[in-house]
Each structure stands twice: as C-alpha cells, then as structure tokens.
Amino acid sequence: MxxxxxxxxxxxxxxxxxxxxxDCDVTFDQFNLDxxxxxxxxxxxxxxxxxxxxDPSLFSEYxxxxxxxxxxxxxx
Amino acid sequence: MVGESTIKWNPFAPDYFNDPYPIYTLxxxxxxxxxxxxxxxxxxxxRDVAPILDSPDFEVSSLSTFFESKESYIFKNSSACPFxxxxxxxxxMYLNSDIHRKLRIAxxxxxxxxxxxxxxxxxxxxxxxxxxxxxxxxxxDFSKYYIYHILKKFIGLKDFASLxxxxxxxxxxxxxQDIFVSKQMYLKINDCLLWGQGLFAEDGFKAKLxxxxxxxxxxxxxxxxxxxxxxxAFFETSKDNLSYSLFNILSIPRLRDFxxxxxxxxxxxxxxxxxxxxxxxQFTVRINKKExxxxxxxxxxxxxxxxxxxxxxxxxDIFEDADEIVSNRQINPHLAFGSGIHTCLGALIARKELxxxxxxxxxxxxxxxxxxxxSLLWGNQIFMRTLDKAMVKIH
Numbered sequence: 424m425x426x427x428x429x430x431x432x433x434x435x436x437x438x439x440x441x442x443x444x445x446d447c448d449v450t451f452d453q454f455n456l457d458x459x460x461x462x463x464x465x466x467x468x469x470x471x472x473x474x475x476x477x478d479p480s481l482f483s484e485y486x487x488x489x490x491x492x493x494x495x496x497x498x499x
Numbered sequence: 500m501v502g503e504s505t506i507k508w509n510p511f512a513p514d515y516f517n518d519p520y521p522i523y524t525l526x527x528x529x530x531x532x533x534x535x536x537x538x539x540x541x542x543x544x545x546r547d548v549a550p551i552l553d554s555p556d557f558e559v560s561s562l563s564t565f566f567e568s569k570e571s572y573i574f575k576n577s578s579a580c581p582f583x584x585x586x587x588x589x590x591x592m593y594l595n596s597d598i599h600r601k602l603r604i605a606x607x608x609x610x611x612x613x614x615x616x617x618x619x620x621x622x623x624x625x626x627x628x629x630x631x632x633x634x635x636x637x638x639x640d641f642s643k644y645y646i647y648h649i650l651k652k653f654i655g656l657k658d659f660a661s662l663x664x665x666x667x668x669x670x671x672x673x674x675x676q677d678i679f680v681s682k683q684m685y686l687k688i689n690d691c692l693l694w695g696q697g698l699f700a701e702d703g704f705k706a707k708l709x710x711x712x713x714x715x716x717x718x719x720x721x722x723x724x725x726x727x728x729x730x731x732a733f734f735e736t737s738k739d740n741l742s743y744s745l746f747n748i749l750s751i752p753r754l755r756d757f758x759x760x761x762x763x764x765x766x767x768x769x770x771x772x773x774x775x776x777x778x779x780x781q782f783t784v785r786i787n788k789k790e791x792x793x794x795x796x797x798x799x800x801x802x803x804x805x806x807x808x809x810x811x812x813x814x815x816d817i818f819e820d821a822d823e824i825v826s827n828r829q830i831n832p833h834l835a836f837g838s839g840i841h842t843c844l845g846a847l848i849a850r851k852e853l854x855x856x857x858x859x860x861x862x863x864x865x866x867x868x869x870x871x872x873x874s875l876l877w878g879n880q881i882f883m884r885t886l887d888k889a890m891v892k893i894h
Contacts, residue, residue: 458537458679459569466681478511479679483536 426495429471430488433464447488456482474498504530508541510679510881517877519781519884520822523810532794535805539678540798541782543807545814545834547793551806552838557785559841560803562593562676573682579689586692587675589717589724592732592783592841599840605711606725607844612707613653615848619855622648626856627863635870635892638749642742645856646734654730655703665734668695670878670885672731677882678782678805692727699726737849739779739885744853746889747776747824748861750869757826758861763854769826770853775833776824778809782882783837808834809884867891 427447435442438454445454451461458479465477472495485491506529508522509515515522526533526543533541542548551557566573566584574581587593591603626645630636647662656665671691674684699705708722715721748754757769783806791798798804812833813821836843843849869891876888 459572459682461537462679463682466683476511476513478509480509480511480536 426472426492427488430491433467434488437464445488447492450486451482452486468495472498504533506530508533508535508543516879516884517875519809520813523807523813524822526807527810527814532796539803539805540793541805541807542793543810545811545817548806548808548811549832549834549838551785551804552783552834552841554839556789556791557787557804558595559593560784560786561595562590563588569685573685573689577686579686580693582689582693583675583685585720586672586724586727589721590728591725591844592728601715602712602725603844605715606708606729609704609707609711610729610844610848615649615653615851616855618649618652619848619851622646622652623856623859627859631863635890636867638745638864638889638891639738639742639886641860641864642738642745645741645860646737646852649852650730650733653704654726654733655700655705656698657700660698664698665730667691668698669731669734669738672727673735673883673885674880677880679881695727696723698730699723704729732843732845733848735883735885736779736843737845737852739883740774740777740849741853741856742886742889743777743779744773744857745860745864746869746875746886747773748857749864749867749891751824754824754826755861755865758857759865761858765827766854766857767850768828768831769824770850770857771831771833772824772826772828773853774835774849775812775818775828775831777884778812778833778835779884780835780837780882781809781884782807808837864891866893868894 431442431445431447434451434454434456435445437456437460440454456464461479461482465479465481468474469477481491481494485494506522506525508526510519512522523543531542531544531547533543535541542551563584566587570581570584573583589602591599591606594602622645625648626641629644630641643662643666647665650656650665651660668691671688674680675688675692705722705726708725712722748758754769757765761769785804785806787798787800787802787804790800791802812818812835815821817832818828819825836846836849873888873890875886878885878887
C-alpha cells in the first residue's frame with residue numbers, strides 16, 4: 424500500500440486533481456502528464472524508495488499505478 | 500519507419516552516459532528515425548540531420564517560451580522567484596527571425612573586438628605554469644583552468660567569481676537546456692541563475708554590449724541573459740571538448756606523436772577531427788514550419804525534431820572509420836558547431852583554443868600517462884556530454 428498511496432498522491436498533485444479521482448487502473452497518459460511531470464515523478468521516486476536511475480520510460484511499460492506498484496515491489 | 504524496430508534510443512539505459520555511441524550506431528543501422536513516448540522525433544543519420552540544420556523550413560525551439568509555459572508547474576510549491584524564462588530570453592541559439600539576426604550581428608561585433616589570439620596563448624602558458632609541478636592531475640581541471648582564464652579576461656567577472664563558482668554556474672546553465680530534466684533540477688538551476696546576477700562586472704564586455712545594443716530597448720535582465728549564455732557557451736563546450744581531446748591524445752600514442760610533430764596546418768586538421776569525434780553538443784532541437792516528409796512518413800507543422808549531431812558525426816556513410824580519430828582526415832563536413840543560420844557564433848574561438856593550446860599542452864602533458872586506477876567519470880547529461888574526471892599521472 425505504501426507504493427500505491429505514494430503514487431496516488433504524486434499523480435494527483437502532478438495532474439492537479441483530487442486523490443479520490445485517481446483511478447489505479449487508468450493509464451498514465453489519461454492524466455495528461457507531460458514529459459516534465461513524468462521525469463519529476465521518476466526523480467522523486469528515486470529518492471523516496473532509494474532507487475538508482477529510474478527510467479521515465481517505465482511509465483510507458485508499466486502504464487498504470489497498479490502495474491507500476493508491481494514493478495516497485497520487485498525492486499525491493 | 501517510426502516505431503517498428505526494437506532498437507530504441509534510451510538515455511536512461513545503464514551505461515548510457517559512459518558511452519552513448521553504441522546506441523547511436525544501432526539506431527543509424529536499424530531505426531534511424533524514432534519517436535519517443537513524448538512525441539519527439541529523434542534523427543540519427545547525417546542525411547536527415549544535416550539538411551534540417553540548413554533548412555529555412557525549420558526553426559529553433561524557444562527555451563524561454565518552454566519555461567514560461569512550465570514555470571507555474573515548476574514553482575508550484577516553491578517560494579523561489581521564477582527566473583528561468585527571463586534568464587534564457589535572449590539566448591541566441593533559441594531565437595528566430597529578426598531578433599536572432601540582429602542580436603547575432605551585435606554580439607559578434609562585441610565578441611570579435613577582442614584579441615583572442617593573444618588571450619588564448621597567454622592562458623595556455625598560464626595553465627602549464629600552474630600545473631607544472633603536479634605529479635598527477637585531472638585533465639578536466641586542467642581544461643577548466645585554461646578556459647576560465649581566457650573567459651575572465653574578456654567577459655569581465657567580479658572578484659568573487661572564482662573558478663569553482665563559474666564551473667557550477669556554467670554547468671547549471673548548460674543543464675537548463677537538456678532534455679528530460681526534472682522540476683527538482685530546474686529549481687536548483689533557477690537558484691544558481693538568480694545568484695549569478697552578481698557575477699558580471701559592469702565594465703568591459705557588458706559595457707561594450709550595452710553600447711552595441713543601443714536601440715534594442717533592452718533592460719538589465721536582457722543584458723544578464725546575454726552574459727549568462729555567453730559564459731555558458733564559451734566555457735562549457737570548450738572545456739568538454741578540450742578535456743576529452745587531451746584524454747584521447749594521451750591515450751593513443753600515434754595521436755600524441757602527430758600533435759608533437761604537427762605544423763599549424765596539421766593542428767587545424769586534427770582540431771576539426773577532434774570536434775567531430777567529441778561533439779560536445781550531442782543533440783539540438785528544431786521545429787518544422789511546414790509539413791515535412793521523411794522516409795515516407797508525414798510530420799505536421801510544429802513537430803519537435805531532436806537532431807542527433809553526435810550520431811551524424813559518426814555516420815559511416817559520410818566518415819570513413821567514423822569511430823576512429825583520423826589525425827589527417829582531409830574531408831570533414833562535421834556538424835559539431837551546427838550548420839546554417841544558427842551555426843555556433845563562438846566556433847572560431849573554440850577552434851583557436853585548440854589550435855593554440857593543443858601543441859604546448861601535449862608537449863607539457865607528454866610526461867603524464869592515463870591513470871587507469873581511476874575510471875573516466877561522465878556527467879549525467881544528454882544534450883551536452885561532459886567529462887567530470889580524467890586522471891593522469893607522471894610516468
């Protein structure tokens with residue numbers, strides 16, 4: 424849940440919407456996040472979860488919050 | 500065709516910053532026109548890159564406009580004063596049309612009013628004297644010292660503008676132009692650009708600039724913008740080009756011997772070859788003003804093309820033994836300084852820095868060898884490739 428809650432908060436903040444509006448199965452492109460927002464979340468993710476060189480293209484491959492959570496869990 | 504190949508340029512791939520050239524080569528061979536997840540079209544082959552640089556149907560993408568559109572996002576939870584758009588508003592390489600032409604002429608007049616031959620030769624000697632008793636040294640520090648001592652003699656820096664501060668300022672200004680920069684980094688860059696307002700002296704270069712730009716109705720922030728870009732453009736790529744050139748020459752005995760024996764003409768030839776090989780500016784961006792067709796694919800007006808200058812400069816279709824430094828390469832149409840109306844304004848000075856510096860520096864540095872106990876350290880930058888550390892020690 425730690426990953427999911429953190430990602431929901433980040434996406435809500437970046438997309439300027441309420442956390443209640445963030446659907447974890449909706450693809451990231453539907454939140455209208457541009458490259459700057461994606462790179463900034465990646466950067467934040469590195470420091471939050473002590474990861475090295477998070478590749479922003481992750482957001483294409485694991486393109487929903489639920490999918491990205493699975494990826495994050497596998498990194499630990 | 501865009502998107503069909505499994506070969507994808509990804510600057511976040513492991514080891515990319517240490518050596519981006521393998522993916523450039525693969526891209527040229529298998530997927531020379533790529534579309535990234537954000538809609539950028541990335542070109543790798545010389546035949547695609549070179550004509551766009553020269554074409555009047557393309558224009559540069561305004562960095563300042565980009566920052567204007569993003570500052571509300573970048574500074575959303577910050578108390579910092581937004582200064583990115585202002586500082587980059589008069590950066591020549593991001594201007595189009597009349598303002599670009601007029602400012603380029605004016606800046607050129609100021610820049611070339613200086614006796615760079617003398618300044619560069621003096622700085623080369625000062626650098627060698629400064630490092631003469633070192634038993635080991637960092638070629639990046641050596642290069643920084645040299646370029647800084649040319650820079651401070653013409654641009655006019657205040658006393659507190661030490662080498663270290665100029666290095667940091669220049670690097671932050673360079674990073675502001677990179678692709679895939681986070682807002683966290685932009686905030687750091689913004690702080691540095693705000694601080695840098697106090698760097699420049701009022702006399703000398705700035706005074707000449709103010710005089711030359713009479714009638715432009717520029718404000719203080721506009722002059723600062725020009726000073727900032729002049730410092731960055733002068734310092735960053737020259738330092739990057741020289742440090743990697745010295746490293747390569749000291750690594751390859753045939754190059755070292757070539758430089759030691761070279762006459763002026765040969766030094767000019769190897770200078771061009773080093774520019775091609777190093778390509779400190781790896782990419783540049785252009786936007787099409789008309790619909791464009793490439794390899795059968797139509798691109799609408801306003802498409803953002805990321806031009807792989809460094810990749811084009813290693814294109815085997817144009818350059819034989821493209822991944823080698825060929826010391827006497829006779830035909831060398833490299834794109835390291837760009838091409839067309841946005842050709843690097845400081846190209847002549849950058850060439851002189853190597854032409855006057857290379858031989859005396861290698862004469863001095865020939866007593867050193869590459870220190871293999873230290874790896875080369877590269878900065879995490881995509882557009883402006885930068886060497887952070889390259890140690891050598893006495894034989």
